[in-house]
Amino acid sequence: METLFCDLHIHSCLSPCGSDDMTPSNICGMAMLKGLNMIAVTDHNTARNLPAVKACADAYGLLLIPGMEITTREEVHLLGYFPTVDTALSFSEFLRGHMPNKKNKPSFFGNQLVMDEDDNVIAEEDELLIGAADLPLSELVKLIREAEGVPVPAHINRGSNGLLINLGFVPEDLRLTAVEVWRGLPCAHTPQEGRVVLHSSDAHYLGDIMEADVFVSLEERSPAAFLDYLRQGRPAS
Numbered sequence: 001m002e003t004l005f006c007d008l009h010i011h012s013c014l015s016p017c018g019s020d021d022m023t024p025s026n027i028c029g030m031a032m033l034k035g036l037n038m039i040a041v042t043d044h045n046t047a048r049n050l051p052a053v054k055a056c057a058d059a060y061g062l063l064l065i066p067g068m069e070i071t072t073r074e075e076v077h078l079l080g081y082f083p084t085v086d087t088a089l090s091f092s093e094f095l096r097g098h099m100p101n102k103k104n105k106p107s108f109f110g111n112q113l114v115m116d117e118d119d120n121v122i123a124e125e126d127e128l129l130i131g132a133a134d135l136p137l138s139e140l141v142k143l144i145r146e147a148e149g150v151p152v153p154a155h156i157n158r159g160s161n162g163l164l165i166n167l168g169f170v171p172e173d174l175r176l177t178a179v180e181v182w183r184g185l186p187c188a189h190t191p192q193e194g195r196v197v198l199h200s201s202d203a204h205y206l207g208d209i210m211e212a213d214v215f216v217s218l219e220e221r222s223p224a225a226f227l228d229y230l231r232q233g234r235p236a237s
Contacts, residue, residue: 002221005212006038007031008065009079009154009180009200014049015069016110016130018204023119024052026206028060035212038226040065040200042079044129045099047092048114050085055117065223068092069154071130072137077154077161079180080144081230083223091147100131141174150178150230155202156191158182164191177233194233 010027011018024041031039039062041053050066057064066088070078082088103126104112112125133140144151153163156170156179163170163179170176170191178196181187201210218225 001217001219003215003217004037004063004221005035005215006040007034007036007201007203007210007214008038008040008042008067008081008198009069010039010041010203010209011069012041012043012049012053013111013113013115014046014125014129015043015204016104016106016112016128018043018110019206020111020113021206022204024049024056024115024117025119027053027209028056028062030206030209031062032060034209036062036210038063038065038216040067040079040081042067042069044069045071045092045095045131045133046125046129047085047088048123048125050088052115052117054085059117063221063223065226068095070095070140071132071161072140073132073135074137074166075132075161076137076163076166078137078140078144079152079154080140080149081152081223081227082144082147082149083227087147087149091144091149094143095133096127098133098135099127099129100134102128102131104128138171138174141176148227150227151176152178152180152198152230154180155182156180157185157187164188178230196230196232196234
């Protein structure tokens with residue numbers, strides 16, 4: 001077993017709500033300074049910065065879990081973790097066809113910067129990334145699994161996009177094996193029973209990336225091992 005200190009919900013400068021300083025290299029450098037071994041960059045409804053983040057993570061010796069934070073038709077935020085960057089990119093391209101056809105207004109929503117591994121801007125995403133897809137939660141859970149990924153509702157106890165706040169319960173028919181819980185707020189015990197509980201930063205600024213105080217123990221240092229860890233849920237004590 002290997003113990004990995006982690007932050008599994010980080011936004012890059014591609015998310016319009018993310019700081020322009022959240023570049024691939026800066027994220028990985030800060031993660032190293034914070035003592036982390038594993039990170040996930042989960043931009044809103046896109047994976048376009050993951051290739052650059054992967055290159056930087058490899059250079060720093062960090063394990064990257066490819067991810068996205070998807071907004072469902074119900075306005076629920078759903079983290080999708082994938083086995084490879086290519087898988088995440090394919091899902092991102094599929095999701096693009098299900099997003100509202102709205103253009104970003106950088107002066108209002110913020111920049112949406114696509115970068116290379118040297119933190120050069122190589123493109124700006126024109127389509128607004130913070131809208132809701134036209135797919136319901138149940139369908140997105142199914143599609144993420146079909147892409148060999150794992151769906152994890154984000155910050156279920158915080159904000160209007162948290163599952164418990166939005167729907168009021170965790171639908172049992174979704175067979176969710178993991179949830180993300182915001183540590184700064186109370187959360188009912190029942191939604192956590194039998195599920196892996198993740199605590200992450202949802203960082204939009206470099207200083208918000210977590211310190212090394214949350215960890216997971218994996219059979220090996222790989223995205224596949226992490227996804228297996230999530231799929232198993234948490235055994236009853």
